[in-house]
Amino acid sequence: MTIFLQSLLSGVLIGGAYALIGVGLTIIFGVMRIINFAHGDLVMLGMYASYFLFTLGNVDPFVSIIFVFPLLFLFGAILQKTVINKVLNALPQNQILLTIGIGLILSNTMMLLFTSDYRIISTTYSSGSFRLGEISVSTPLLLSFVITAAVTAVLYWFLLKTDTGQAIRATAQDRDAAQLMGVNVKRMSVLATGIGAGLAAVAGSLISPTYYIFPQVGQPFTLKAFVIVVLGGMGSVMGATVGGVLIGATESLAGAYISSGLKDLVVYVLFLLILLFKPAGLFGKSRV
Amino acid sequence: MSAVPEPILEIKSVSKFFGGLAANSDVSFTMDEGMILGLIGPNGAGKTTLFNCITGYYPPTKGEILFKGQRLNGMTPDQVCKLGMVRTWQKVRPLAKLSVLDNVVVGALVRTGSVPEAREIAREQLHVVKMAHKADFLAGGLPIGERKKLEVARVLATKPDLLLLDEVMGGLNPAESEDIIQLILDIKKRGLTQMVIEHDMKAIMRISDRIVVLNSGEKLAEGAPQEVVSNPEVVTAYLGEAHV
Amino acid sequence: MRPSPQSRGLALLPVVLGVAAVVALAILPKYVESPYALQLMVLFFLAVIQGEAWNLIGGYGGQYSVGHAAYFGIGAYTVIVLLQSKGLAPWWGLFPALLLAVVVAAIVGSITFRLRGPYFVLASIAVAEIFRLAALNWKQLTNGAEGILLSGIPPLVIGGAQITDFSSKVPFYYMGLALAVVTVLVTIWFQGSKLGYYLQAIREDQDAANSLGIPLTFYKNVALMISAFFTAFAGALYGLYVGFIDPQTAVGLDISVQIVLTAIIGGIGTVLGPVVGAALLVALSEALRSNVLTDLLIGSGLVDAGSGIGQFLRDNLSHAHMLIYGVLVALTILYMPDGVLGGIKNQLRKRRSRAAAAGGAA
Numbered sequence: 001m002t003i004f005l006q007s008l009l010s011g012v013l014i015g016g017a018y019a020l021i022g023v024g025l026t027i028i029f030g031v032m033r034i035i036n037f038a039h040g041d042l043v044m045l046g047m048y049a050s051y052f053l054f055t056l057g058n059v060d061p062f063v064s065i066i067f068v069f070p071l072l073f074l075f076g077a078i079l080q081k082t083v084i085n086k087v088l089n090a091l092p093q094n095q096i097l098l099t100i101g102i103g104l105i106l107s108n109t110m111m112l113l114f115t116s117d118y119r120i121i122s123t124t125y126s127s128g129s130f131r132l133g134e135i136s137v138s139t140p141l142l143l144s145f146v147i148t149a150a151v152t153a154v155l156y157w158f159l160l161k162t163d164t165g166q167a168i169r170a171t172a173q174d175r176d177a178a179q180l181m182g183v184n185v186k187r188m189s190v191l192a193t194g195i196g197a198g199l200a201a202v203a204g205s206l207i208s209p210t211y212y213i214f215p216q217v218g219q220p221f222t223l224k225a226f227v228i229v230v231l232g233g234m235g236s237v238m239g240a241t242v243g244g245v246l247i248g249a250t251e252s253l254a255g256a257y258i259s260s261g262l263k264d265l266v267v268y269v270l271f272l273l274i275l276l277f278k279p280a281g282l283f284g285k286s287r288v
Numbered sequence: 289m290s291a292v293p294e295p296i297l298e299i300k301s302v303s304k305f306f307g308g309l310a311a312n313s314d315v316s317f318t319m320d321e322g323m324i325l326g327l328i329g330p331n332g333a334g335k336t337t338l339f340n341c342i343t344g345y346y347p348p349t350k351g352e353i354l355f356k357g358q359r360l361n362g363m364t365p366d367q368v369c370k371l372g373m374v375r376t377w378q379k380v381r382p383l384a385k386l387s388v389l390d391n392v393v394v395g396a397l398v399r400t401g402s403v404p405e406a407r408e409i410a411r412e413q414l415h416v417v418k419m420a421h422k423a424d425f426l427a428g429g430l431p432i433g434e435r436k437k438l439e440v441a442r443v444l445a446t447k448p449d450l451l452l453l454d455e456v457m458g459g460l461n462p463a464e465s466e467d468i469i470q471l472i473l474d475i476k477k478r479g480l481t482q483m484v485i486e487h488d489m490k491a492i493m494r495i496s497d498r499i500v501v502l503n504s505g506e507k508l509a510e511g512a513p514q515e516v517v518s519n520p521e522v523v524t525a526y527l528g529e530a531h532v
Numbered sequence: 533m534r535p536s537p538q539s540r541g542l543a544l545l546p547v548v549l550g551v552a553a554v555v556a557l558a559i560l561p562k563y564v565e566s567p568y569a570l571q572l573m574v575l576f577f578l579a580v581i582q583g584e585a586w587n588l589i590g591g592y593g594g595q596y597s598v599g600h601a602a603y604f605g606i607g608a609y610t611v612i613v614l615l616q617s618k619g620l621a622p623w624w625g626l627f628p629a630l631l632l633a634v635v636v637a638a639i640v641g642s643i644t645f646r647l648r649g650p651y652f653v654l655a656s657i658a659v660a661e662i663f664r665l666a667a668l669n670w671k672q673l674t675n676g677a678e679g680i681l682l683s684g685i686p687p688l689v690i691g692g693a694q695i696t697d698f699s700s701k702v703p704f705y706y707m708g709l710a711l712a713v714v715t716v717l718v719t720i721w722f723q724g725s726k727l728g729y730y731l732q733a734i735r736e737d738q739d740a741a742n743s744l745g746i747p748l749t750f751y752k753n754v755a756l757m758i759s760a761f762f763t764a765f766a767g768a769l770y771g772l773y774v775g776f777i778d779p780q781t782a783v784g785l786d787i788s789v790q791i792v793l794t795a796i797i798g799g800i801g802t803v804l805g806p807v808v809g810a811a812l813l814v815a816l817s818e819a820l821r822s823n824v825l826t827d828l829l830i831g832s833g834l835v836d837a838g839s840g841i842g843q844f845l846r847d848n849l850s851h852a853h854m855l856i857y858g859v860l861v862a863l864t865i866l867y868m869p870d871g872v873l874g875g876i877k878n879q880l881r882k883r884r885s886r887a888a889a890a891g892g893a894a
Contacts, residue, residue: 035650086866092649093596097796098865100598100789104858112848112855219785223661226654261669268658268665275647275655343743369745377743383736385801394733397726398745406726426881446745 002134007256008249013141015248016148017203021221022228022240023155024199030172030235031192032088034095038103040222042197046072046204047213048110054121054208061121061208062147068205069198076197077190084193085186103222111215119213126209144206151202152241155195159237168192172235200225220264227271233281243282294357296321296450296481297342297373302351304334304341304505311337312505314351319450319498324472324482326496326513328489330525334505335485336378339452343375344368355450369398375452376439378485384428388419391427391438395445406445413441417471433464440471450481457488469495493517501525550716557709561702570701574773576814577708578766583794583806584715585762589755590792591800592728594735595645596653599660600791602640603760605667605783606633607767612680612777613673621686622772626765633764634757641753648738657785664783679778682771704773711769715762719803722758731755732801763791786854793857797864799871808872816860817853825849 025039049068053059059067083102087095120126128139159165170178171188179185200221211217228247232239247267254266274282295318304312312334319325327335341348344365353360355373368374383391392410393403400406414420417437422430427438436456443451453472457465465488472495475482486492492499492513499516501509503525509516516522561570582604589595610629614620644655667674674680687697696703722728730751733741742748771777781787790813798809819825826845829835835842868875 035654083862083866090865090869093594093653094865094869096596096598096650096653097792097861101858101861101865104789104854105862108852108855108858112852223657227658230651230654259669262665265662265665265669268662271658272643272655275651276643279647279651345739364747365739365742366745366747369743374745375743377740381737381740383733383740385736386732390729390732394729394741394746395744397729401726403724403726403729406729424884442744 003256004253006135007252009135009137010141011249011252012245013138013145013248014207014252015245016145016152017207017244018224018228018248019241019244020148020151020199020203020206021225022232022244023152023237024196024203025225026229026232026235026237026240027168027172027192027199028196029229030237031168031175032084032189033092033175034084034088035092035099035226036193036196037096037099037222038106039196039200039225040218040220041103041106042072042076042200042218043204043221044107044110044213044215044218045075046201047208047211047217048114049201050205050208051119051121051213054123060123061205062143065147065151065202065205068201072201073194073198077194079197080190080193085189088189103218107215107218114215116215121209121213123209138210140209144210147206148203151199155199155237164191168195224267227267227274230271230279231274231282236281239281293321295319296356297483298352298354299338299342300352300354302338302341302348302353304337304346305349310505312341312348312502315502315505315507316351317500317507317510319481319483321449321481322476322479323497324476324484324495326492326499327483327485327502328487328492328499329502329508332504333502335502336454337505338502339375339454339483339485342368343373343452369446369448372447372449373452374443374446374448374450376436376443376454376456378454378458380432380435380439382427382430382435382438384426386427387423388425388427388430388438389414389423392441392445395442396447398446409445409447410441413445416444416474417441418467432459433461433467436460436464436468437471440468444475448480450483451475453482453484453486455485455487457486457491465491489517554709554713558706561705567701570705572814572818574701574704574708575818576810577705577712578770578773579790579794579810579814580712580807581708581715581762581766581769582791583798583810584712584719585759585766586791587719587795587800587802587806588722588731589752589759591795591802591805592722592735593731593752593755595752595756596792597656597756597759598653598785598788598792599656599658600759600763601783601785601787602660602663603633603637603763604767604770604787604791605660605663605779606636606760607764607769608771608777608782609667609674609767610764611768612682612771615685615772616680616682617673621688622768623688626768629768630761630764633760637757637760638753641756642749645749645752645756657788660783660785660788664779664785667779667783674779677779679776679781682775685772698772701773704769707769708773711762711765716803716807718758718762723803727751727754735801789861790857793861793864796871797860799873799875799877802871802873802877805871805873812872813857813860816856820849820853820856821851823849 021039021043025036028034028036046068049071050061050064053064053067054061079102087098125139129136130139159169167183168188168191170181170183171185175185224247228243229240231246232243250270251263251267255263258266297319299315299317302312302315303310315338329335340346342353344360344363344367347361355371358371360368383394389407389410392413393406396406396409411420411423414423417440419434419437419441422434430438440456457468460468469491472482472484484492484495496513499511499513500507501516501522508525509519509522564570586597586600590597607629610632611622611625614625614628615622640659644652644659647655668677685698688695730746733744733746734748734751738748767782771782794809794813795806797812798807799805823846826849829845830837830842835845864871870878
C-alpha cells in the first residue's frame, strides 16, 4: 500500500508539469489544427534557459519562469509568424514533417552550441524531501506542482475571463465562424503558439532541478504530450490538465509495479489503445 | 404489364439517427430495373443521408436495404460497389493528382485485375461522357462541368447495375446541364437503373420515371412526376419555396 | 490517341539508361578499389532501398509512417541476434527476420490504418518507440543500450566453393546494389499495377476510393507489408555491414525521419525520387562528416579559416548532419513539397497540358 501511495503521489506531482506541456500542445492544436512535433524541444529550451539563468545569474529555477515564459512566448510567436503560418493549409503530414524538422533544428543547434553533455541544476532543495507518514515527498517536485497549479489557474482565468482568452477559445471552436465574428484569427494563432511554447518552457524550468539537462531531452516529452492530449481529447485544455496528471500517475505506477525501464512502453501501448477505442479522448468532448 | 419483375432495390422502413436527431425516419420505396427515380426535397431533407445509408457509409439505425435481393446492412462501400451499386458525390471528389484517364482506370479496376484492360474500359467510358480529348489532363485542374462528367465516367467504369447520382447538375450552366441530362438518358437506354438527387425541377421532371419526395427525413410523397407535382402537400412543403 | 513512334522511342530511353547505369555500377568495383568510395556506395544503396520501400506506402499511398525504424530494427536485430547467439548464418537468419517484419506490419497495419491523418502518424511513431524500448529493455536478447558487436560473419559457401568471406566491402556492395535494383524494379511494377493505382486513389481521397470498390485497410496493409519486407532487408544488411547495432542507431526516431526524408526530398510517389533523395542525403552527410563543406566554404573565401567561425565549423559541422536534415525537411516542406523530381514532373505536365490545350484549339 505504501508503495502504491508513494508512486501515485510522485506520479501526480510530476503529472502537473506534464499537464502544462500537454495544455501548451493542445492550445496550439486547437487554434491552428497543427500538431507541434517540436513541443518537447521547447521544454528543453526552457530547461536550458533556467540552467543558464541559474548558473550565470544565480536565479532560482522556480523564479526563472518569470523570464522564461516571456522569452519562449516571443520565440513561439516568431516561429509561428515566420514558418508555421506558411503551412496552415498544407497537408497534415507536411505540417507534421515541418515541425519534426524544427525540432531537429532546435535540439541539434543546442548540441552544437553547448555539446551533448548532461547538465544539472543543484539547488539547496534539489534532493530535499520530507516525510508524510510512511510516504516521502520530494520538495522540488511538490514546489513545482504548486507552481504548476498556480500557472494553470492563471491560464484558466485568462482563457475564460479575458476577451483575448475568449477569442482564442472561439478560434479553437470554429476558425471560420470566429473570423466572421470579427476575431483576428491570425493574431490568435500567433498568440496561441506563443502561449503554447511559453507553457512548455515553464514546465521545463519547473522540472529542471530534478532532471538531467541535455539537447535530446525533449523528444520523450513530445511523445508524452501527444499521449496526454489524445487522452484528454484533442484541443481540450481541461482534458489535457487531467490527462497530464493521469499519465504522470500511470507512468509512476508502471515504473513501480512493472519495471522502470518499461514505464514509457506502457504509456505508448495505452496511447495506441486510446487512439483505437476512444479516439475522441476519455472525456468525450473535443474542444477547449 | 407482364410478370412483375423483382425490384432491383428495396428500401424497407429505413431510419437513421444522429444522436437524438432523425436524419431519415421510416423511409420505404422500391426501384425496378431500368428506371430513373428522382429523389427530391428541400435542403436538409435527408437525401444525401439516405444515399450514405444505401451505399454503406453508415449503417441505418433501423430498417433494411435489399439490393438484387441481397441484404446490404453492415456492408462497406467497397462491398456495395462490387455488388454493382455505386454513387457520385454532391461535392465532386476527383483524384486530383491523377490524370483524367487514371481516375477512370481506378473505377474500372474493381472488375478486372489487368491494368491494360482497365485502360480500355476507361477510354470507352471517357468517350461516353465525351471527355476522351482530356484523358491526359490532371483531374484536379478540370473546370466544374468536366469534373462532374468525370465522376460519371468513373462510376460507369465500375460496371454498375444501379447508379446513385448526387446533384450531378449542381453548379452547372444550362448547356452543361443539358449535356448531363442527355448523358443520363443515354445511360438509361443502356439498361442501367439510376437514382438521381436533383434540385432543378424541370430536369427532374424530364428524366424521372418516378419521384420520391423527402421532407424532414420522412417520405412525403411518391408517384409519377405529374402526380407528385400536383400533390398539394408537396407543393406547400417543397415546390412552394423552390419553384420560383 | 496511339503512342507516336517518337514517344515509343522516348519510353525505351529510360530502359536503356537504367540498364547502362546498373551495368556501370556492377563493374565499378573492378576499377575502384578505394574502400572509402565503396563505403559511400553501400550507404547510398541502403538509403535507396529504405526510401523506395517507404515510398510504396508513404509516397504512393499517402500513409506517412514515421515509424519505419521498427521494421529496420526488426531486420537488423533478428539477423544479428540469431547470428551472434545462435550461430545461425545470416542468409538463413534473413528468412525469420523478413517474415517477422511482414507479420508485424500486418498486425500494426490492421490496428493503425483505421486512423487517418495526424493520428496515423502519431500511432506509427508510438509503435516504433515501443520497439525501441523493447530493444532497450529486453537485455538477455538485445544486450540493451550497449548494443551487439558482431564478432564475424561465416563465409558463404555454395556447393563446396567459397563465394566470399565478407572480409572486404565488395560483397556488401553487390548485395546493396542487387537489393536497390530490385526495390526500384518492384516500384516500377507497383506503379503500373492495380495495387499502385489503388494506393494512389487512397492517397488522393479515401472516401472516394472506398466508394469505387477499394477495401482501404486491405490494400494499405498489402503495401505496408511489401514496404516492411524491404525495410527489414535493408536493416539486416546494415547490421551485417556495420557489425554493430544498438537501439538508437537501429530503431531510433532518427532512422524513421531519415527514411521519410530520403523519399520526400527526391519526390514522393515517383520511381526515382528516393534514388535522387538518397544520393543527395548521402553526399551531404559525407560532405559534412569529412569537412568537405567547411573546406569549400573556407576555400571559396566565404569563411576565414583562422577566424572563430572557421574553427567552429571545422570542429562542429562534422557531427551536425541531423541539424542539416532538420533544415532540409523544413525547406523541402516550405518551398518544394513535391520534392526535386515531383517539382520537375509538375512542370513537365503543366507544359504538356498547355501544349495539348493549344493543339486542341488549333
